[in-house]
Amino acid sequence: MAKRDFNEWRSHFIPAISGYSYYVDFDKVSVNVDSIKTELNIMNSLMGSKNICEDFVNLATKYPEIRKCIPILLAIREKKFDVRDNGKIITYDLSKHVNSIEELSRLMSETGLFKMMENRLINLVDYVYGVETGLDSNARKNRGGHQMEDLVEGFIRATGKKYFKEMYLSEIESRYGLDLSAISNKGSTRKRFDFVVESNNHIFAFEVNFYTSSGSKLNETARSYKMLAEESRGVNGFTFVWVTDGCGWKDAQNNLRETFDVLDTLYSIHDLESGVLSRLFDGVEIVLDHF
Structure with missing residues (x-):
């Protein structure tokens, strides 16, 4: 196989993988609002x-269920939280009828909710739609973190090979009879791979990530995976695969280049789109004795 050119390889990196669903999950927002819409409309009377x-x-005495609206009115998800009040800690638990109505009244007064409701004639249902939208936007980081895994999983699934998600080194050793002590520092490291694929009596362990911005983490990741590539090279029946992409590598490409030079199975999204996984999985002929 011809030696790959790093600059040509990196030139295919893309700036983003976010689809339309990355931004706001409006279905989730609507479900959350609808679940307390009745209680919010009761609160609207204030x-x-x-x-x-x-x-x-008076309202909370007659309709005690309205207390479950209070957390989202404060733009938080937690039903149970602590507040420091004049040197004391007050625990509020809105999932149960633990706090007195007077305590709830103080919470709403001191946080400014009462003032907002007194002075601004807004509809609380509309207000909570806005709060839920804002809170959901904070979940983008979590959604973004899974996007690359979802994308790579789609390519793996398309090959028809058997695979597992999030598998520890110890599980790989136990399942396939492999000795991965060279990677795990003789069992002292609890390393977990994003995907593990079986093909032709061979095991492929994947790490996947996507970086939209640069930072020290990228250099640390590249150095770590370079070491992993070198340590795993002598393990019969095992191949380490790293799939990465993103414009964040622009300022950290020197470390990435070092890993590229020692890891033939370092791939980008462009490589996956070019069918590299099918060629990789079907081209292995090493036999694993204990498979």
Whole structure:
């Protein structure tokens, strides 16, 4: 196989993999709002109140279920949280009827909720739609972290090979009778791979990531995977595969180049689109005795 050119390989890196679903999950937002819409509409009766503390106590006494609205009105997911109040810690648990109505009234007063409701005649259902949208946007990092895994999994699945997600070194050793002590520092490292693929009596262990911005983590990752590539080279029946991409590598390409030079199975999204996995999986003829 002809030696690959690093600059040509990296020239195919793409700046983003985010689809439309990355931004806001409006279906989730609607479900969350609908689950408390009745209670929010009850709370709407407090808008513009001139005696809101007393009105809230009366309302919460008659409709105790409205307390479950309070966390989202404070733009938090937690139903149980602590507040420091004049040197004391007050624990609020809105999942249960633990706190007194007076304590809830103080919470809403001190956080400014009462003032907002007194002075601004807004619909709380609309307000919570906005809050839920904002909170969901904070989940983008988590969604983004899974996008590359989902993308690579699609390519692996398309090959028809048997594979597993998130598998530890010890599980690989146990399942396939492999000795991976050279990688695990004689069993002291609990390394977990994103995917493990079986093909032609051979095991392929994958790490996948995508970087939209640069930083020290990229250099650390490249150095770590270079070491992993070198350590795994002598393990019969085992191949380490790294799939990475993203414009974040632009300022960290020197370390990436070092890993590229020692790891033939370092791939980009462009490589996957070119069918590299089928060629990789079907081209291996090494026999694993204990497979």
